[in-house]
Amino acid sequence: MTDRLRIGVAGLGTVGAGVIRLLAENADLLAWRCGRRIEVVAVSARDRRRDRGLDLAATRWHDDARALAADDAVDVVVELIGGEGGVALDLCRAAIKGGKSVVTANKALLAHHGTALAGAAEAAGVALAYEAAVAGGIPIVKALREGLAGNCVQGVYGILNGTCNYILTVMRDQGRDFADVLADAQRLGYAEADPAFDIDGVDSAHKLAILASLAFGTRIDFAAVHVEGIRRIDALDIRYARELGFHIKLLGIATASDDGDISQRVHPCMVSV
């Protein structure tokens, strides 16, 4: 390991390219705060020719993300490929096994394989860091893991999906129907072309399973999450809720009973205005 911290970034979509840009723009600030320069020395993505607005001329390129795990020039692998298995999982496993710390924003991967990956990281003496996997800009993972380590958490509640929250808010403010607002959100880039993960609550459930494991010190148990999305909410539901003094929000809710039983659920809720 050199004095610099040498990063390999797998996946150059919006998030991956953004990470590289921010690490470069804030390089001096980060070096000052961390006591060490952080440099992206290698990347991996499927299409080498796409213009991402980044100058990668001096950066090592791997067509296969898995090769980052074996690249001796890389200290830490940042996995931003996505997907609950496949290349993302292969890469994380191989990097950890090879003694590299892993940073990932991949909640689907963590919801399904987080406990196994955390165990492997512990055994290998490396870090598995995933602050960006839940509530991006809010340091909730660190707050639960460390900041509240002295507390007994009884419940975690939150709006965990921006796409659903945007759709429900526009439906409410403009009195429009679900399908109509969804189509708009897709046009504007707020919803994916295949919106099922978001609107059916699966993305919220991934995040909730991660938060619950941190809050209660348990293994991630995604299969135990009751999941219901917002497809069946219509404008009339929202109007009636409002007349009663409530908004409809898609919440993730995890609670622990005094006996230690854990309940995890994602569903539309009435929240007082």
Add this chain to the structure above:
Amino acid sequence: MTDRLRIGVAGLGTVGAGVIRLLAENADLLAWRCGRRIEVVAVSARDRRRDRGLDLAATRWHDDARALAADDAVDVVVELIGGEGGVALDLCRAAIKGGKSVVTANKALLAHHGTALAGAAEAAGVALAYEAAVAGGIPIVKALREGLAGNCVQGVYGILNGTCNYILTVMRDQGRDFADVLADAQRLGYAEADPAFDIDGVDSAHKLAILASLAFGTRIDFAAVHVEGIRRIDALDIRYARELGFHIKLLGIATASDDGDISQRVHPCMVSV
């Protein structure tokens, strides 16, 4: 250093006694989360005979808090005496010099001597931890120091004093005058017998100076905080504010300009309802 982490607590007021009680009640949980048992092995307070509802028979007692710094049975000193100088400062200095980490909830001490103490701790290779000094139950210190280490913070805003917030809220909800509500708050134990530190904004200013230094990576500069409290707010101000759609709150506000100029101020603000 033994396998256990051995704590010495200086100051057995409400907070000190509460810390000892919580460390005992949650001992197993904390040992599990930290990988190490945390035990209070020594204490110091002025009056040995006062009943604090604690069994201290097996705990070392020091009449002079400063003796905790020299007690070889203690790994970490927890300073809960209070006051911006005096015994609290002597104890923290001596403990750090002697190679012991220090935990303190003393915002006045930190506002005046925090930079010097942090420098001494860094030189001695020990920790100076003060999460409880600002916004007690909210892990804001860790969030600013570590969770947002990759961010450029432009401003910190907050209600930083519970006593003022309680007084302003009761004044608003019950249409009562300042002096009247303050007297009630003192009777109920929500305000100190000498309430000046709280109601004149000094306590908020201490906390703001600490938050600003964390947010902007600067030295604590308490002298630079503009401070105005809530003594001159009367029921009529609150009524008029409300007619305009605002509440009156005592806010701490720290902002950094693009040139790096830092502004810190505590004063009553109009906040939209």
